[in-house]
Structures are given as structure tokens and as C-alpha cells.
Amino acid sequence: MATDYAQGYRHGQPARNGHRVPAALRAPFEGRSWREFGYVLLSLPISIALFTWTVTMASLGAGLLVTFLGIPVLAAALLGCRGFGVLERARARGLLGLDVAAPEPPRTRKPGAFAWMGAVLKSGASWRHLLYALVQFPWAVFSFSVAVAFWTCGWTLLSYPLWFWVFPAYAGTGGIQLYGDAHHSVYLDNPFEITVTALVGLLFTLVTPWLVRALTTVDGLLVRGLLGPSPLSARVEELESDRGVVVDTAAADLRRIERDLHDGAQARLVGLAMDLGLAKEKLKEDPRAAAAMVDEAHGEVKTALRELRDLARGIHPAVLTDxxxxxxxxxxxxxxxxxxxxxxxxxxxxxxxxxxxxxxxxxxxxxxxxxxxxxxxxxxxxxxxxxxxxxxxxxxxxxxxxxxxxxxxxxxxxxxxxxxxxxxxxxxxxxxxxxxxxxxxxxxx
Known part of the structure; x- marks a missing residue:
């Protein structure tokens, strides 16, 4: 079906995978996985700074609203959140490959600091940035803790056969203590236990990139939903652009119609009027020549009518309407x-x-x-x-x-x-x- 073809063409055909190693085994070593892990690591310090700024400034501004100082403080808080938003969009673009457009800037019709502060406070994008700061912090703490725990545990256990000798050499034990009390202790010190430990570490290592990818997917949703343009503003911009296209198209069509009339039917009708005038003058002196000129003018009338008909068809054909x-x-x-x-x-x-x-x-x-x-x-x-x-x-x-x-x-x-x-x-x-x-x-x- 052509509809299926159109949908497939629009969304693109699936890329052919030329890798012989399954994606599950490649994931721990792919650059994408390490970039996503780096994104999670950076999220914690950035979210702490953003949360601290937002809570401090918003609380101070709300407390000062009884005076005039509360308004500029709140505007500064929102402006700072928008500045962090620029950083977060750049970080998502560089590490996650997520290209999120900047939201609409604050719009003011009047110049001056007061009008600008009012525009910042009335901008929905500014308040979405503040909401991002409040939501991102607990999520960053959770994702950082989960990602670091799984990543370090996986690689540590996977590499255990390479460094388990440290325990008998320097700690006086056979290996990692799995269990111990006053009467009994269990150490991972024999070849079987060491192998099982490495296999568990391999499982953690293979699962961790997909877990981190799921965590960064939520981050991407937060960035796209709260730091990007709102669907309404994006639709308004699209409609404004489309309106410009429609206006330009209509102007081009009017110029084409004017050119066709001027160069075609209008010029032909002017020539026809001149020929009929000459025929009128020759009617008494040379009726035969006048008749020939009238016959020629009759042909020009038919040609002009055909051109006008084609022009009308180009504007909107009657057969389409009927x-x-x-x-x-x-x-x-x-x-x-x-x-x-x-x-x-x-x-x-x-x-x-x-x-x-x-x-x-x-x-x-x-x-x-x-x-x-x-x-x-x-x-x-x-x-x-x-x-x-x-x-x-x-x-x-x-x-x-x-x-x-x-x-x-x-x-x-x-x-x-x-x-x-x-x-x-x-x-x-x-x-x-x-x-x-x-x-x-x-x-x-």
C-alpha cells in the first residue's frame, strides 16, 4: 500500500546493523554508554547547585514580596534558572544526543527594567525552568546512586580474579568476606567462588548500561518537557512561518497572473483594438482589405479568449468546482x-x-x-x-x-x-x- 510506503519513507527505513557482536555485549564498551554515565555523574553536582540557587532565591523573593525588592529577586531567580537551562540543553545535546530547541524568550512591548521583569515573571517557560530545578534534584540523587552502585559493583566483581590476591597478601584473609560472625566466616577464595563472582560481575556490567540508558531517558523527558518550547508556542511559531509561506505564495501567484495578463491577453487585445481601428478607416476606401483585417482580428479574438480561458483555469478551473x-x-x-x-x-x-x-x-x-x-x-x-x-x-x-x-x-x-x-x-x-x-x-x- 502506498500509505505504508509513505509512512515508512517519512520515518526512515531501519538502519542495517553491520555489527557481528550483539548489542547486549557491546553496550559496556560503547561510547554512548560512557557518555550517558558521564551525564548521570554530572547531574548530581549541577542539580545541587541549581536546587540551591532556586530554593534560596525563590524563598528570599517570596519573603520580600511585601516590599518592592521581592519582584526583582524573583525575576533574578527565574533568570538564573533559565541560564542553567541553557547549560542543561547543551549537556543533553553533547552527551545524550538530544537536541532540544530553546524556549521562547520573554517578550515585552515596552522598554525598561520593570517591563522586562514583568515579562520574565509572566513567561511560562521561566516557571517551567524553576519546576525543572525542583524535580531534577531528587531524580539526580536517585539516578546517581543507582548508576554508580551498579557500575562500580559490576566492574569490581568482574575484575575480581585479577585482584583477589590482595586479601591473602595484605589483609590476612582468603578473599572478600561474604558472611561472618563469631563462629563462622565465608570468604570468596576458591576458584569456583571466584569464577561465580566474576560471572555475577559480568551480569551487572551487561545490565548497567541499559539501566543507565533508562535513567537518562527520564532525564531527556524532563529536559524536553520543561526546558524546551511549549507545544503551544511551537505551534504558534509554525503557524507564523506557514502564514509567511502562504502570503509569499499568494503574492507570487498575483504577480504571475498580472504578468500573464500584461504579456498575453492584454497585449493581444490592445493589438486587436488597433487592427479594428485601421479596419474601420479602410472600410469605405478598401472594403476587401478591411474584411481581411476583420477576419484576422476574429482569429486574434479567439486566441485571446483561449488565453483568458487558460488563465482562468490556472486560477481555479470551473470543472474542479462543478x-x-x-x-x-x-x-x-x-x-x-x-x-x-x-x-x-x-x-x-x-x-x-x-x-x-x-x-x-x-x-x-x-x-x-x-x-x-x-x-x-x-x-x-x-x-x-x-x-x-x-x-x-x-x-x-x-x-x-x-x-x-x-x-x-x-x-x-x-x-x-x-x-x-x-x-x-x-x-x-x-x-x-x-x-x-x-x-x-x-x-x-
């Missing part, structure tokens, strides 16, 4: 330079805006096929999958289509993204080319 995507795409396919099979399977018509975007997306893709693909045939498939409208355009051309850079496909991808759509391009050199566009399914009111 009969929907199936008829409109069939009309486009009939004008393509290669044979195109069209298959539209929709339970109902989507919203006019989505329908128009789908139509012009297919138009541009078929135009690319006509110009660049050197294909012998193409196909267009349109269907609905849950809450998405999917378009698939394929051809058997030379391939090599690329949606990156400044190509037309890149512009098309930007237009689709402005309405929460996705453009997926699979076009290896030599072909075939498959382009899948996903749009949100919305129905007419």
Missing part, C-alpha cells in the same frame, strides 16, 4: 505530453481549499513530468486514508528529481507544509520516480 477532482485531474492528464492513468477513489469531496491544493499539486507534478522526466507513461492515484488525503504521481522516466534546494519541488513542499501537508519524493537515478503528497482531510461545511 465536478470535483476526478474530472479535473482527468482533464489535466489529457493535456499532458505523456499518457497518464488517473484513479481517484474518494468517498466524498474534500473541502474546496484542500481540493484546490490537491489539484494544483498534481498539475505541477505532471508539468514536471512533461518537461524533465522523458517518461513514456505516468499515473495519478488519489485516495483517502483515515484523516489524510493522499496523492501519488509516478512515472517511468529518468529519475533524479530532488526536493531539496531551490527546485520547484521544494516550493511545492513548502506550500503543502503551510497546510500541514507532506511531500515525499523517491526518485533514484534511472527512475522510476514516485512522489506522494499528503494533505489533511477536511470536508466542506
Amino acid at each position: 465536478r470535483g477532482l476526478d474530472a479535473a485531474l482527468s482533464s489535466v492528464a489529457a493535456r499532458c505530453t505523456v499518457p497518464v492513468r488517473v484513479d481517484v477513489d474518494l468517498p466524498a469531496r474534500p473541502a474546496p481549499a484542500i481540493e484546490g491544493i490537491a489539484y494544483f499539486t498534481v498539475c505541477e507534478l505532471l508539468q514536471n513530468i512533461s518537461k524533465h522526466s522523458r517518461a513514456r507513461s505516468a499515473s495519478v492515484d488519489v485516495w483517502r486514508a483515515e484523516d489524510r488525503l493522499l496523492l501519488q504521481v509516478t512515472d517511468d522516466g529518468v529519475g533524479g528529481a530532488d526536493a531539496s534546494g531551490g527546485s520547484g519541488l521544494a516550493g511545492l513542499a513548502g506550500r503543502l507544509d503551510a497546510v500541514d501537508g507532506v511531500l515525499l519524493v523517491d526518485s533514484p537515478a534511472g527512475g522510476p520516480t514516485r512522489v506522494i503528497a499528503e494533505l489533511p482531510w477536511r470536508t466542506s461545511l
Whole structure:
């Protein structure tokens, strides 16, 4: 199914594992495991400093709220927490490979220290940083204790056959004392017990990296949830960016329409008016020449009408409004330079805006096929999958289509993204080319 293909393409295919050693055996020696362990070790001192700063400054600021000094002290406390947040995001990026964007900065409409302090205090991101400081400290103590205990215990027991001789040589005992009281003592001193001890240490050593990874996963959730941008602000920024794309696209379309009118139908109509004026002057003197000029003007009228019709179709075709995507795409396919099979399977018509975007997306893709693909045939498939409208355009051309850079496909991808759509391009050199566009399914009111 193309839907499965689209989902697989979007999330990426699983990377092929070229290692011959199982991941469970490699984990204790991988750089990732040591970086995660280093993250846990650094978390304790950093969380102590952050917790101390936060509790001290927040308590002082809350106590001074009866005076004016409480406001700047609280603002300084939140600002300090945001500074620690920069450090924590950098640490997560460097040691955990977790790239978390910075939250939205405090916004103020007025200049001045008072407005700035008010913006800091009203910023939700500032208070999420303070909450991170309070939550991170107990979690850092727990994760540090667990990770260090398991890590040191594992490597110590695993290496026990290498250093157990220290006990009889310097401590006067046979080995590690497993049990002892006034009457009986048990030491790990014979070959069997030493081997079992090393095997237990091996088990701890193999388990510890995965345990530390689970601990740092919680750290990653804390960093992403409390130190990154809120979902609402991220969505606002995305909508602002999409609005810019929509405005730029609309402006470009208006410029194209103006250029087509000026260079095409308008120029042709001006010439037609001049020809009709000359024909009027020659009507009495040379009726035959005037008739020839009128006949020529009649042809120009037909050409101008065809250009205006094509221009209107480029703005919004009447067949799309009247009969929907199936008829409109069939009309486009009939004008393509290669044979195109069209298959539209929709339970109902989507919203006019989505329908128009789908139509012009297919138009541009078929135009690319006509110009660049050197294909012998193409196909267009349109269907609905849950809450998405999917378009698939394929051809058997030379391939090599690329949606990156400044190509037309890149512009098309930007237009689709402005309405929460996705453009997926699979076009290896030599072909075939498959382009899948996903749009949100919305129905007419």
C-alpha cells in the first residue's frame, strides 16, 4: 500500500546493523554508554547547585514580596534558572544526543527594567525552568546512586580474579568476606567462588548500561518537557512561518497572473483594438482589405479568449468546482505530453481549499513530468486514508528529481507544509520516480 510506503519513507527505513557482536555485549564498551554515565555523574553536582540557587532565591523573593525588592529577586531567580537551562540543553545535546530547541524568550512591548521583569515573571517557560530545578534534584540523587552502585559493583566483581590476591597478601584473609560472625566466616577464595563472582560481575556490567540508558531517558523527558518550547508556542511559531509561506505564495501567484495578463491577453487585445481601428478607416476606401483585417482580428479574438480561458483555469478551473477532482485531474492528464492513468477513489469531496491544493499539486507534478522526466507513461492515484488525503504521481522516466534546494519541488513542499501537508519524493537515478503528497482531510461545511 502506498500509505505504508509513505509512512515508512517519512520515518526512515531501519538502519542495517553491520555489527557481528550483539548489542547486549557491546553496550559496556560503547561510547554512548560512557557518555550517558558521564551525564548521570554530572547531574548530581549541577542539580545541587541549581536546587540551591532556586530554593534560596525563590524563598528570599517570596519573603520580600511585601516590599518592592521581592519582584526583582524573583525575576533574578527565574533568570538564573533559565541560564542553567541553557547549560542543561547543551549537556543533553553533547552527551545524550538530544537536541532540544530553546524556549521562547520573554517578550515585552515596552522598554525598561520593570517591563522586562514583568515579562520574565509572566513567561511560562521561566516557571517551567524553576519546576525543572525542583524535580531534577531528587531524580539526580536517585539516578546517581543507582548508576554508580551498579557500575562500580559490576566492574569490581568482574575484575575480581585479577585482584583477589590482595586479601591473602595484605589483609590476612582468603578473599572478600561474604558472611561472618563469631563462629563462622565465608570468604570468596576458591576458584569456583571466584569464577561465580566474576560471572555475577559480568551480569551487572551487561545490565548497567541499559539501566543507565533508562535513567537518562527520564532525564531527556524532563529536559524536553520543561526546558524546551511549549507545544503551544511551537505551534504558534509554525503557524507564523506557514502564514509567511502562504502570503509569499499568494503574492507570487498575483504577480504571475498580472504578468500573464500584461504579456498575453492584454497585449493581444490592445493589438486587436488597433487592427479594428485601421479596419474601420479602410472600410469605405478598401472594403476587401478591411474584411481581411476583420477576419484576422476574429482569429486574434479567439486566441485571446483561449488565453483568458487558460488563465482562468490556472486560477481555479470551473470543472474542479462543478465536478470535483476526478474530472479535473482527468482533464489535466489529457493535456499532458505523456499518457497518464488517473484513479481517484474518494468517498466524498474534500473541502474546496484542500481540493484546490490537491489539484494544483498534481498539475505541477505532471508539468514536471512533461518537461524533465522523458517518461513514456505516468499515473495519478488519489485516495483517502483515515484523516489524510493522499496523492501519488509516478512515472517511468529518468529519475533524479530532488526536493531539496531551490527546485520547484521544494516550493511545492513548502506550500503543502503551510497546510500541514507532506511531500515525499523517491526518485533514484534511472527512475522510476514516485512522489506522494499528503494533505489533511477536511470536508466542506
